[in-house]
Amino acid sequence: MSARVFVPADSSALSVGADAVAAAILAEASRRSLDIEIVRTGSRGLFWLEPLIEVETAAGRIGYGPVAPGEAGALFDADFLTGGAHPKALGHVQDIPYLKRQQRLIFARCGVTDPLSLEAYRSHGGLRGLERALSLGPKATIEEILASGLRGRGGAGFPTGVKWRTTAGIDADQKYVVCNADEGDSGTFADRMLMEGDPFLLIEGMAIAALSVGATRGYVYIRSEYPHAFAVFSRAIERARAAGLLGPSVLGSGRAFDLEARLGAGAYICGEETSLLESLEGKRGQIRVKPPLPAISGLFGKPTVVNNVLSFAATPWILEHGAKAYAEYGVGRSLGSQPFQLAGNVRHGGLVELAFGASLRDLVEGFGGGAKTGRPIRAVQVGGPLGAYFPASLLDTRLDYESMATARGMLGHGGIVVFDDTVDMARQARFAFEFCARESCGKCTPCRIGSTRGAETVDKIIAGRDRQENVQLLRDLCEVMTDGSLCALGGLAPLPVLSALDHFSEDFAKAPARAAAE
């Protein structure tokens, strides 16, 4: 029997040389006339250890990482195929504390199996959720999602079951399910990891949704910045279709559902659900005024369920294990698990799936191990470019929807970006406006004009001109944008700005000489 070596093909792993490592191991094995099989997997999400290779031994899967291509020979010398000792040995991968301490419901399979093998998917528990949904029927399936307390993981946190119930309750000749995979927030990569590492889970979740609400067609809108995820996911759709998981009779149920992956084109705003729908229809990604809600009148004017990748991906677990089991995770009205993503200036960046309610400190210090530069952490931005910056003094804030809102922040898509003490928060506030100006769809004035005026006003403050008046003006502008913008881009861009002003006011009061900002 040939030894099996697992090498990730996740794009983060590829970005630090995983392909070269796979090739070097194969070449070394052939030189030694050893029969090995290389299985390309997704990533476990322990990115500082990438390329993290694993070998299957009698005692379980043993990891080595980060492995450089030049180390292949030494690994064979150390007899790594049977788990031999080597400076890069990590022991049993599942026992690495970073992984062991997590509560992986959605990401249980990611990095473990060949993402494009449906057999591996099934043998690792896949399709049980869809099978149960088929036996329960649409109504009971939606009841299960409602009872689980699942809320939209894209950022808004709207109850998923309520969306599904709304669309299910409408009579229409055509309904759609649309997956928002336009994961544009800096510091987030969970959607990408899942599409590359366990794509059938998303397909299964979308099939559950489609069959529950009576939709026969689905679209996955993937951002063009994720070419690798798009390629892997498109292949997964083909395989799912060939195996009867998609098509005229899903798993032989006699009910039709088919899916298509569509590529975005570099517009952050298309992560807003109505912009995304416009873009799918072939138009400029300008937002729509709500109502009508997409659940009632969405893609091509038809009832459409629009959910985030992680929302769909949570549903197979809920169906398999039951709503009650899911709701045992989490706190208050934030139930279940959230895949948090640790990024930026952090020693151990990666994916950390935990029940809601962990503290920010546990994430950035406990899991993250502090700043990569070794300097003190000064600011942590939670929830992407529209999320608040938290100072080190607020690291005990809990990560759930309500606690974050109370702290005048938001959880968003669960991205956590760490900055050390060299960060200039006035510059970060300026960037929030700059980004909003670049990505505004232009439909409403507060966002289109306000973002540019905001950047100019921050420039004046940095330059030391009429500081008090300009800070007041900035706060007024933030109020107008918050209350007057049509969607979350203009409505939430003030959040990082105000958090910077509130928590880091000293950065807006520095001597102007050093502030020759671009």
Added chain:
Amino acid sequence: MSGRTDFDADIARTLIDRKRTTPGATLPILHDLMEQFGYIDDAAVPLIADALNISRAEALGVISFYHDFRRSPVNGRVLKLCRAESCQAMGCEDLVAHLAVQHGVSVDGDDESSSLHVETVYCLGNCALSPAALLDGQPIGRLDRDRLDAIVAAARSKTQ
């Protein structure tokens, strides 16, 4: 991307026809044209408009809305450099300055003949290994000055 060809109206027409009946065909068609030619030639605009029964203004409106759709060809390699918050926290702006000072390469510059085009993108989803970039579609993590120097040198030697 390799294998790009000069703009050819017949090839463009074939690509457009292949997808014209696809629901919401505009973006898929534009991506196909980008893949084939590396940009959207002005001559393709009326072809798209005719095929999809929209005005030229509408077609242009879509093209100009999305950052991906280039209106003129590039000859060199394309490096998409992430400048979003996570990469800022790991010094991407230092890399931008390094490119300008050491190599005279300006990010988002419009020199068509340049051997290396560096474009700003906001987030490549490789934020645990910031600073991140994509070189002709290939992901690069933990980008630093040395790697950047090598990329610039390789791009320049290729075109000489």
